[in-house]
Amino acid sequence: MLCAPQGVGKTTLAHQVIRARIGLQDSVLGLPVARGKRVLLLSMDRPAQARRAANRIFGKDDRKLLDDRLVVWEGPPPYDMAKHTDILTAMCEAAEADTVVIDSLKDAAIGLSEDEVGAGYNRARQKAIAAGVQVLELHHLTKRGPNGAAPNDLAGVYGSVWLTSGTGSVILLWGEAGDPVVNFRHLKQPMNELGPFNVIHDHASGVSSVQNTADLIELARYGGPEGLSAARAAEAIFDTKTPTAAQKEKARRRLDKLVGSGQLVKHDGPTKTSPATYYLGLARAS
Incomplete structure (x- = not known):
């Protein structure tokens, strides 16, 4: 529909x-x-x-x-x-x-x-x-x-x-x-x-x-040593400064899919409640 x-x-x-x-x-x-x-x-x-x-x-x-x-x-x-x-x-x-x-x-x-x-x-x-x-x-x-x-x-x-x-x-x-x-x-x-x-x-x-959409690979590249969080990805995907919890979760799933394909690498936060950070995979970074 x-x-x-x-x-x-x-x-x-x-x-x-x-x-x-x-x-x-x-x-x-x-x-x-x-x-x-x-x-x-x-x-x-x-x-x-x-x-x-x-x-x-x-x-x-x-x-x-x-x-x-x-x-x-x-x-x-x-x-x-x-x-x-x-x-x-x-x-x-x-x-x-x-x-x-x-x-x-x-x-x-x-x-x-x-x-x-x-x-x-x-x-x-x-x-x-x-x-x-x-x-x-x-x-x-x-x-x-x-x-x-x-x-x-x-x-x-x-x-x-x-x-x-x-x-x-x-x-x-x-x-x-x-x-x-x-x-x-x-x-x-x-x-x-x-x-x-x-x-x-x-x-x-x-x-x-x-129209040109948010490129999560490029966002991770621009993030450099700070990487890319699901919250920042959600801001870019949904064009908002205050993404909802659901939007952050959707962004996280997209990022995890890129991790699964080897394009990104995921680093979990120091605690269970700390957000994960995403970086370029080795092939992309080289």
């Missing part, structure tokens, strides 16, 4: 995932994407606007290839997916698609804030997944975080808890409508956390990229 306020690039990012799944590019935001067979795009939220956005990124691609590997449905689905839980899988089967992009979730079922509706839609989603379909859903938020900041948990996602409970990942894009730079946060992870980092949207081309 990719959730965000209006106008910050959900559809733009989804189009790039589509291009990768149909073999027109290898990665999105610098991350590899496995190629699929065919994508079904349910363009239900302002399809005319979405079509204009698609022309920016698909405009120069081979039309025959697009016709073969991308199927587009514009407008609402034939039935409410929460009430007719087989319809999503049936639409994917009819399109012979192994990937479906739902733009957006509010148009797939009516009354998503109700648990009965959320549970019904989740049943439809799980049936599609069980049939071997990869599901990407674009969704909206219900509120901002404290003092107008970005939501920092799943409570900010609009609708029933069943909507997020049934997902593998929930990603938040945060910014103001039309911003060229927005923030990417991984609110729910099946395994390892991705980000946070900033995403730069090139609206003219429809291509997005990751």
Whole structure:
């Protein structure tokens, strides 16, 4: 699930995932994407606007290839997916698609804030997944975080808890409508956390990229004999002078992963309560 306020690039990012799944590019935001067979795009939220956005990124691609590997449905689905839980899988089967992009979730079922509706839609989603379909859903938020900041948990996602409970990942894009730079946060992870980092949207081309992120190896190098602590790493990763305990723990896990790969060396503090310090591994230091 990719959730965000209006106008910050959900559809733009989804189009790039589509291009990768149909073999027109290898990665999105610098991350590899496995190629699929065919994508079904349910363009239900302002399809005319979405079509204009698609022309920016698909405009120069081979039309025959697009016709073969991308199927587009514009407008609402034939039935409410929460009430007719087989319809999503049936639409994917009819399109012979192994990937479906739902733009957006509010148009797939009516009354998503109700648990009965959320549970019904989740049943439809799980049936599609069980049939071997990869599901990407674009969704909206219900509120901002404290003092107008970005939501920092799943409570900010609009609708029933069943909507997020049934997902593998929930990603938040945060910014103001039309911003060229927005923030990417991984609110729910099946395994390892991705980000946070900033995403730069090139609206003219429809291509997005990751803004330079904190390089823990370089931070350890700059730390010299004092090394790098998890607290200092968290400050750089999360762009804050007062990282939370959870942010420090996430930074520590990243540092320990670099220790496991031999890129950093960990020195425990003199006491059990003293923070560990991280230094460049021998190969990096030479």
